[in-house]
Amino acid sequence: MDIVLLIAGLGLVLLGANMLTDWSAALAKRFGLSEFVIGLTIVAIGTSAPELVVSVISAVQGNGDVAVGNILGSNMFNTLVIIGITAIIIPVPFTADNIRKDIPFALLASFILLVVVSDVYLKDSTEGVISRGEGILMLFFWIVFMVYTLFSAKNGVSPETSKENTVSKSIWLMLLMIGLGLVGLIYGGKLFLDSGISLARSIGISESVIAITLMAGGTSLPELAACVVSALKGKPQMALGNVIGSNISNIFLILGLSASIHPLKLGNILPADMVVLTISSLLIFLTAYTFKKRAADRIEGIVFLLLYVAYIIWLIMR
Secondary structure (H helix, E strand, O other): OHHHHHHHHHHHHHHHHHHHHHHHHHHHHOOOEOHHHHHHHHHHHHHOHHHHHHHHHHHHOOOHHHHHHHHHHHHHHHHHHHHHHHHHHOOEEOOHHHHHHHHHHHHHHHHHHHHHOOHHHHOOOOOOEEOHHHHHHHHHHHHHHHHHHHHHOOEOOOHHHHHHHHHHOOHHHHHHHHHHHHHHHHHHHHHHHHHHHHHHHHHOOOHHHHHHHHHHHHHOHHHHHHHHHHHHOOOHHHHHHHHHHHHHHHHHHHHHHHHHHOOEEOOOOOHHHHHHHHHHHHHHHHHOOHHHOOEEOHHHHHHHHHHHHHHHHHHHHO
16 A cells, blocks of 8 residues: 555656646746756756655654655756766756856755764764754755846747747646646655655665655656656756756755754764765766866766666665
8 A cells, every 4th residue: 555655646746746847937938038047947946846845744744864865865866867868868068157157056055965964073963963043044045046046047038939928828827737736746745755654664674765765766757857858859958957956956945944844863864975965966067077078978977877876776785
């Protein structure tokens, strides 16, 4: 029954995320935002909604390691698996703004999370905890990021596209579909979380391991689907924006909000896991300078996938 509920909850989460993403992106285009900015903000937040629901519910229920593990695993899945698969389909180019602003901000988010969870080493604490104050600070960083992104955005949508969206889709219809997507996310997220924890306990696997692998992969499927579709349609910049925006939102918005609701204890999650996350974020930046070109190609995509497999094997065997 736990497996059935897990699948049903994941199905609702994915359906809700798909509705939320599609209609939010349509709403964003009404305001003339570029593909990268849409991916970085609206699509990223929409596809991060499953992580938001799972992590906030985990925080409310006192399962801090599940909340943190979900975000940790999701960000590594986004970086190594989604960028890897996207690069295999089509080279992912990096613009000057990506290298100068967007990717460094994602790297900064990972580094700040590493510092925040290193209580055992920096504060002589007995266990790692993300406090309510640290959560509020991360929310502040997310607000700064969103305000800066939106104010520096350039119009990347043609007048014809904006006009087409205006004629074919009303704002009220968009808001209704976004609301229905949120309902599916919230109810599906609760089903997914409760059944996942029950299943982990029944087979004797650590909840933090389940969160980093099963839950993170499941809640990252909207990002994977959105990026693969973007790549197949020849829009790798939207895919890149989705991953970068999701990773930043996952840390600053979702963990920040979760910790603001209830301090998050890390449990079996180690600072070493956060180091791996930071290294994966650094890899995106370094990829822009390999082979004298600013793009992630097929070879680098394969390397990213192999690194993710190696991390999962190490996680299970440790």
